[in-house]
Amino acid sequence: MRGQRDLAGRLSAALAPHGLIPRGGFAFAPDEDAPVDAFGASARGVILIGHGGAAHWRHFCDWRSAQPPDLADPLDTWSRTVIGAVAAQLGARAVFPSERPYMPFQQWAMRAEGLRPSPLGVLMHPVFGLWHAYRGALLFDDLAAEHLQASIQPAAEPIHHCDRCVGKPCLKSCPVNAYSADGFDYPGCRVHVRGVDGAACRERGCLDRNACPQGIAYRYPDDMQAFHMAAFVGGGSG
Numbered sequence: 001m002r003g004q005r006d007l008a009g010r011l012s013a014a015l016a017p018h019g020l021i022p023r024g025g026f027a028f029a030p031d032e033d034a035p036v037d038a039f040g041a042s043a044r045g046v047i048l049i050g051h052g053g054a055a056h057w058r059h060f061c062d063w064r065s066a067q068p069p070d071l072a073d074p075l076d077t078w079s080r081t082v083i084g085a086v087a088a089q090l091g092a093r094a095v096f097p098s099e100r101p102y103m104p105f106q107q108w109a110m111r112a113e114g115l116r117p118s119p120l121g122v123l124m125h126p127v128f129g130l131w132h133a134y135r136g137a138l139l140f141d142d143l144a145a146e147h148l149q150a151s152i153q154p155a156a157e158p159i160h161h162c163d164r165c166v167g168k169p170c171l172k173s174c175p176v177n178a179y180s181a182d183g184f185d186y187p188g189c190r191v192h193v194r195g196v197d198g199a200a201c202r203e204r205g206c207l208d209r210n211a212c213p214q215g216i217a218y219r220y221p222d223d224m225q226a227f228h229m230a231a232f233v234g235g236g237s238g
């Protein structure tokens with residue numbers, strides 16, 4: 001058990017210099033359709049890697065300043081570089097949210113961290129509010145993940161702030177009501193953000209997301225929000 005705790009400590013220590021954290025994990029059930037490796041063997045467990053707030057942002061920006069200015073998908077490339085190296089160090093296989101076929105990151109996150117979606121769909125975190133995301137995951141082919149799960153899993157079901165939120169300001173700030181009972185109107189959002197009236201969304205991010213009163217201390221800075229919004233309206237995500 002001590003060895004497994006060491007592994008959890010090594011994972012946190014390896015991620016910390018990049019502003020990343022382990023976001024929880026779990027072991028797949030024996031009869032579950034778990035991701036397979038190149039030889040067809042099913043993973044035994046998964047640990048999600050991500051950030052709360054913008055802790056990774058300056059590390060990413062420093063790295064990016066040394067890259068060619070026209071580097072495609074720089075955040076994905078940075079994530080593959082950093083998390084790939086950590087995976088190699090720990091004997092795990094790394095997978096990434098924007099890699100196809102898409103891995104079910106949100107389903108994994110709900111299971112690993114006990115989170116639930118906000119009315120916007122973005123998962124509500126008890127501390128970070130809507131200001132968090134996943135940059136990769138480590139798949140383990142041995143039992144280490146089961147022990148890691150015990151050491152980094154939240155002790156209890158977290159508070160879901162949206163249950164107590166009466167005013168729901170997140171559903172009242174979008175100029176084109178992109179979020180409704182019918183779900184998220186991606187085409188409508190995109191047309192607005194790209195248009196003449198979309199400057200506020202382009203420069204400071206989604207107005208609905210910014211209206212949420214939770215986790216304000218972790219709200220992404222404007223340059224980070226602008227970066228993600230540009231990727232989002234340009235066809236990327238995450």
Ligand code: B12
Pocket residue numbers: 096097098102103104105106107108117120121122123130132133134135184186228229232235236237238
């Ligand atoms: C494709 C995609 C999109 C597409 C939507 C496609 C669709 N609905 O079918 C578009 C471009 C519209 C999109 C938008 C956004 N996305 Co998106 N998206 C993805 C991506 C790459 C794949 C989703 C998928 O098909 N997964 C495979 C299925 C099997 O797994 P699943 O867990 O059941 O996935 C379902 C949900 O993820 C849902 N979905 C997709 N995007 C989003 C976003 C939110 C907020 C919610 C609730 C659901 C959702 O669609 C999936 C199929 O039903 C995931 C990363 C990933 N690998 O999951 C990010 C991801 C889900 N997106 C994310 C984010 C943050 C966003 C945006 C806020 C944009 C941004 N970068 O700031 C917006 C929010 C819009 C919204 N409310 O839906 C985050 C969510 C993190 C969180 N804190 O909850 C993820 C996990 C990426 C990441 N790096 O962390 N996204």
